[in-house]
Amino acid sequence: MKPEGDFQQATYAVVARIPKGRVMTYGQIAALCGHPRAARVVGQIAHFGPEYLPWHRVVKKDGQLASGYSYGGKEAHRRSLETEGVVVIDDKIESIDKYIWWPAG
DNA sequence: CCGTTGACCCTTC
DNA sequence: AGAAGGGCCAACG
Secondary structure (H helix, E strand, O other): OOOOOHHHHHHHHHHHOOOOOOEEEHHHHHHHOOOOOOHHHHHHHHHHOOOOOOHHHEEOOOOEOOOOOOOOHHHHHHHHHHHOOOOEEOOEEOOHHHHEOOOOO
16 A cells, blocks of 8 residues: 555545534644644645545634635535534634534544 | 645734 | 734645
8 A cells, every 4th residue: 555645544534524513624633633733734635635525514713614615616615514504604604613523522 | 856835823913 | 803924734746
């Protein structure tokens, strides 16, 4: 096997573990991968990441949706979140702090 | 191997 | 409260 990057695999694993109706910030995912400052890398991986992963559950720390959501734009991003019960207003998640999920609980 | 890039985060004005 | 700049880290050419 040729490890193309443990960080990528770790990111995929973390994103895949985000439960329905919850969201995570890039910083958190990066931290879980072992690099709390590598939020940018998570973004890059996310853009080229597999479509079967719930990238719509990954948002900024402010709760604002991603900038270049490749799978239908912010409109699709917002609908996906609302479908899971997340309230999105003006391309931003309302009370993001309530929807933030952490693997510890 | 070195340089550039990016779906970010934090501090300061 | 909003806007601007710098820093950080890994993947890609």
